[in-house]
Amino acid sequence: MKCDLVIKAEYVLPMDKKMSIIQDGLIAINNKIIIDIGKSGELEKKYKPKKIINAGYGIALPGLINTHTHAAMVYFRGLADDLPLNIWLEKHIWPAEKKYVKPQFVRQASELACLEMIKSGITCFSDMYFFVEQTIAAAQTAGLRIATGEGIIDFPTPSCRTPKEAIKKTIKLINRYQNNELVKINFAPHSIYTCSKHTLLEVKEAAVDKNSLIHIHVSETKKEKENCQKEHQLTPVAYLAKIGLFDQKVIAAHSVWLEEEDLAIYKNKKVGVSHCPTSNMKLASGAAPLPAMLSGNIAVGLGTDGAASNNTLNMFQEMKITALLPKVYNLKADIAKAADIVKMATISGAKILNWDNKIGSLEVGKRADIITVNLNKPHLVPCFNPYSHLVYSATAQDVEDVIIDGEIIMQKREIKTMDEKKIIYQAKKFNP
Amino acid sequence: MKCDLVIKAEYVLPMDKKMSIIQDGLIAINNKIIIDIGKSGELEKKYKPKKIINAGYGIALPGLINTHTHAAMVYFRGLADDLPLNIWLEKHIWPAEKKYVKPQFVRQASELACLEMIKSGITCFSDMYFFVEQTIAAAQTAGLRIATGEGIIDFPTPSCRTPKEAIKKTIKLINRYQNNELVKINFAPHSIYTCSKHTLLEVKEAAVDKNSLIHIHVSETKKEKENCQKEHQLTPVAYLAKIGLFDQKVIAAHSVWLEEEDLAIYKNKKVGVSHCPTSNMKLASGAAPLPAMLSGNIAVGLGTDGAASNNTLNMFQEMKITALLPKVYNLKADIAKAADIVKMATISGAKILNWDNKIGSLEVGKRADIITVNLNKPHLVPCFNPYSHLVYSATAQDVEDVIIDGEIIMQKREIKTMDEKKIIYQAKKFNP
Numbered sequence: 001m002k003c004d005l006v007i008k009a010e011y012v013l014p015m016d017k018k019m020s021i022i023q024d025g026l027i028a029i030n031n032k033i034i035i036d037i038g039k040s041g042e043l044e045k046k047y048k049p050k051k052i053i054n055a056g057y058g059i060a061l062p063g064l065i066n067t068h069t070h071a072a073m074v075y076f077r078g079l080a081d082d083l084p085l086n087i088w089l090e091k092h093i094w095p096a097e098k099k100y101v102k103p104q105f106v107r108q109a110s111e112l113a114c115l116e117m118i119k120s121g122i123t124c125f126s127d128m129y130f131f132v133e134q135t136i137a138a139a140q141t142a143g144l145r146i147a148t149g150e151g152i153i154d155f156p157t158p159s160c161r162t163p164k165e166a167i168k169k170t171i172k173l174i175n176r177y178q179n180n181e182l183v184k185i186n187f188a189p190h191s192i193y194t195c196s197k198h199t200l201l202e203v204k205e206a207a208v209d210k211n212s213l214i215h216i217h218v219s220e221t222k223k224e225k226e227n228c229q230k231e232h233q234l235t236p237v238a239y240l241a242k243i244g245l246f247d248q249k250v251i252a253a254h255s256v257w258l259e260e261e262d263l264a265i266y267k268n269k270k271v272g273v274s275h276c277p278t279s280n281m282k283l284a285s286g287a288a289p290l291p292a293m294l295s296g297n298i299a300v301g302l303g304t305d306g307a308a309s310n311n312t313l314n315m316f317q318e319m320k321i322t323a324l325l326p327k328v329y330n331l332k333a334d335i336a337k338a339a340d341i342v343k344m345a346t347i348s349g350a351k352i353l354n355w356d357n358k359i360g361s362l363e364v365g366k367r368a369d370i371i372t373v374n375l376n377k378p379h380l381v382p383c384f385n386p387y388s389h390l391v392y393s394a395t396a397q398d399v400e401d402v403i404i405d406g407e408i409i410m411q412k413r414e415i416k417t418m419d420e421k422k423i424i425y426q427a428k429k430f431n432p
Numbered sequence: 433m434k435c436d437l438v439i440k441a442e443y444v445l446p447m448d449k450k451m452s453i454i455q456d457g458l459i460a461i462n463n464k465i466i467i468d469i470g471k472s473g474e475l476e477k478k479y480k481p482k483k484i485i486n487a488g489y490g491i492a493l494p495g496l497i498n499t500h501t502h503a504a505m506v507y508f509r510g511l512a513d514d515l516p517l518n519i520w521l522e523k524h525i526w527p528a529e530k531k532y533v534k535p536q537f538v539r540q541a542s543e544l545a546c547l548e549m550i551k552s553g554i555t556c557f558s559d560m561y562f563f564v565e566q567t568i569a570a571a572q573t574a575g576l577r578i579a580t581g582e583g584i585i586d587f588p589t590p591s592c593r594t595p596k597e598a599i600k601k602t603i604k605l606i607n608r609y610q611n612n613e614l615v616k617i618n619f620a621p622h623s624i625y626t627c628s629k630h631t632l633l634e635v636k637e638a639a640v641d642k643n644s645l646i647h648i649h650v651s652e653t654k655k656e657k658e659n660c661q662k663e664h665q666l667t668p669v670a671y672l673a674k675i676g677l678f679d680q681k682v683i684a685a686h687s688v689w690l691e692e693e694d695l696a697i698y699k700n701k702k703v704g705v706s707h708c709p710t711s712n713m714k715l716a717s718g719a720a721p722l723p724a725m726l727s728g729n730i731a732v733g734l735g736t737d738g739a740a741s742n743n744t745l746n747m748f749q750e751m752k753i754t755a756l757l758p759k760v761y762n763l764k765a766d767i768a769k770a771a772d773i774v775k776m777a778t779i780s781g782a783k784i785l786n787w788d789n790k791i792g793s794l795e796v797g798k799r800a801d802i803i804t805v806n807l808n809k810p811h812l813v814p815c816f817n818p819y820s821h822l823v824y825s826a827t828a829q830d831v832e833d834v835i836i837d838g839e840i841i842m843q844k845r846e847i848k849t850m851d852e853k854k855i856i857y858q859a860k861k862f863n864p
Contacts, residue, residue: 007680037610046572057860075606075814077813077814077823077825078532078814078816078817078820078821078825079771079816081769081817081820081824082755082759082765082766082767082768082769082770083763083765083766084764084766087764088765103467112810112813115810116810116811119810119811120811146484157803195836197848222763278756280760281756281757281759282755282759282765282824283759284759284760284762284763284764284765285760285763286763288759298554307825308812310824311821311824311825312811312819312824312825313811314811314827317749317752317827320749321753321756323514323714324710324713324714324753325713325760327514327713327714327715327716328712328713328716328717328718328719328757330716331654331716331718332516332716333512333514333515333516333520333714333716334515334516335514335519336514337513337514338513338514351588376856377856378544378547378548378551378852378855378856379548379551379552379739379745379746379828380862381509381544381856381860382507382509382510382859382860382862383510383860384511385510385513388510388741388743389510390511392513392714392742392743393509393510393739393743393744395746395749395827395829396811396827396830397827397829397830398829420810423810424808424809424810424813427813428489428813428814430814431697431814432816
């Protein structure tokens with residue numbers, strides 16, 4: 001049978017419900033869709049593909065999903081380190097944003113972020129920033145799948161004078177991209193400490209009307225929680241539940257300072273969490289209760305956060321840190337196991353973005369978002385368990401090929417869609 | 433003036449006392465020794481080198497020093513994950529060692545470890561294992577600098593029937609390598625829970641006699657501390673102080689569970705700590721009191737530990753995790769700052785190995801152990817602060833060139849001393 005593309009690898013990890021490990025596996029793709037997956041032997045005879053990617057001694061798995069980032073902030077990477085969130089934000093990031101964040105800046109910086117993400121095996125990212133149309137344009141050039149929304153904040157942002165304007169813009173973008181397979185528009189109110197109840201209710205109304213997701217920072221720092229308790233006698237989660245935000249589907253980024261009642265609300269209201277441990281560690285925000293979230297059946301995806309607080313968009317590093325932090329925090333080594341972490345970086349990420357009908361696992365009928373990881377490296381042999389290597393040993397630069405929506409975006413680490421040298425050259429010129 | 437080698441880079445970080453940052457810097461090397469370092473301009477006219485390495489838009493810095501590892505355990509990478517130290521050790525690692533650890537195993541596995549370490553910018557490692565002559569041979573082939581000692585344990589090891597035999601072997605090795613610039617032999621008693629007081633005192637006597645370092649695991653787990661308190665009414669550190677082990681210079685690996693009195697002992701006795709945060713997190717051993725150690729002027733180097741509990745020998749990852757863990761543990765973002773972390777990975781590592789008269793910084797008269805890091809990568813631009821990029825953004829695979837004792841061991845990621853493909857091929861065949 002003719003088809004567009006066949007991918008072969010020593011290990012294929014479909015991330016399906018059975019958590020299959022297919023040794024010497026094959027994936028067949030036609031018209032952007034996965035049409036077959038299984039052991040190589042018989043399937044290889046069945047298909048006559050236009051193109052073949054043979055990953056050899058490597059792993060093929062679903063593309064990684066970065067569920068919380070601010071792509072354009074890559075230009076602020078390393079601008080201010082070793083500072084707590086409030087000082088970092090108020091004294092360094094906000095002033096820099098005020099000075100530099102213009103459409104051309106967001107476009108160029110987003111292109112750099114897309115380049116970095118593709119090269120580290122990310123095929124889909126969930127963003128929140130300003131001049132969001134520029135980040136969408138960069139993602140379209142790159143061939144990356146994007147979920148995003150214009151940042152909604154009560155004070156004037158570089159791109160919108162009022163939250164109303166940002167909401168209006170979001171609605172326009174939803175209408176524009178409703179039939180685009182690679183773009184999903186969400187509402188992106190920043191947080192409870194930058195958005196009034198009035199703003200949040202307007203967001204919710206619009207999100208219900210457009211049947212869209214809401215992506216918001218929740219309970220990131222102890223200070224945010226304590227201030228909310230002072231003002232409303234409620235935790236941030238309970239406050240958002242009370243005003244009804246969770247009646248619509250929400251991605252709650254960070255979610256570090258949670259009470260048991262908060263976890264119960266998340267479970268009842270099907271709130272998805274974007275877990276960002278590196279950023280939470282670097283800004284000393286805290287350690288999120290990951291084991292409780294997982295045992296409570298809350299959907300948790302992983303996020304790198306922006307590169308200004310990480311300082312990379314590296315989901316391999318995020319996976320390793322996701323595994324390590326709860327072990328030491330709870331003095332319990334048998335939690336946050338490797339296979340569960342890979343799930344968070346793929347199918348669970350798709351779930352919290354409401355995109356798991358299309359992506360997040362390699363199953364017949366799903367869009368073909370696939371990466372391969374090369375195990376022929378000194379730090380990746382021997383291999384007894386591919387999940388273990390993905391989480392504990394591989395780095396972003398072991399990603400070899402990236403396929404998004406059936407298109408080969410990177411092959412043998414060469415990007416097909418963008419001019420890597422030019423993008424790096426532009427970034428080096430940015431000198432605040 | 434003629435010289436053997438000149439290295440140029442956008443940033444040269446000598447890791448000297450002033451923590452200089454030389455922009456557009458140059459290092460001149462002759463006869464294995466650094467003979468000059470400074471701004472490129474005038475120096476470039478002064479020297480006529482046989483070879484030039486121009487790192488361009490990159491960083492040149494001292495080679496990284498891995499102060500605690502068990503090189504040959506790379507063959508057990510990913511064999512058993514997500515388990516606490518005692519089960520991991522007793523149910524998985526010790527049985528595997530009993531079955532597989534033979535001279536040829538240690539030689540081949542150590543070659544893989546050397547390959548991995550060179551490719552991630554490590555120029556010197558401090559090891560502790562069995563059949564240590566095989567690991568020394570691998571390091572000599574690789575051109576790596578090594579500090580090591582035969583593992584001393586009360587029960588029979590794969591290589592020695594008794595601790596006495598291991599001590600004797602260590603003494604022989606000290607005599608054999610006393611004039612070798614690249615090899616330093618230490619005494620390596622495993623721990624207080626595998627070595628009796630009698631054994632430890634024999635080690636100390638021999639170490640005093642040969643004026644050698646002692647490298648030992650100390651207070652790695654809560655269980656180790658509690659058992660020691662039960663048996664001796666003392667913490668492991670106080671116990672070792674009481675029996676006099678610290679009268680000789682000691683590297684105390686891990687040092688997780690420390691009381692204030694333990695820190696005072698370390699300071700008084702000039703005990704060096706090998707801090708291994710990734711292994712301590714993965715085995716759920718605990719979070720060492722790094723801020724207290726640093727503010728108490730205790731010398732702290734970094735160690736990856738063996739690849740069976742990490743699961744890589746990647747000092748870049750170790751640096752990042754060293755920076756992140758104390759921030760979240762103490763909810764304080766302005767501790768464990770990037771430049772201090774790079775210090776730990778270089779000059780402080782040399783100090784705890786008693787090798788800082790020769791290596792650890794780029795200063796005139798020191799042996800030339802130098803690496804370059806390529807910043808022309810999507811995840812490393814823009815660059816405002818080279819220390820920040822080394823700790824928070826760079827990965828092992830950004831290391832471009834490795835020079836050890838004046839020899840070019842890796843150039844543009846190509847290893848000059850070993851057959852990379854053959855070593856990887858051998859490792860893939862190991863299938864327990």
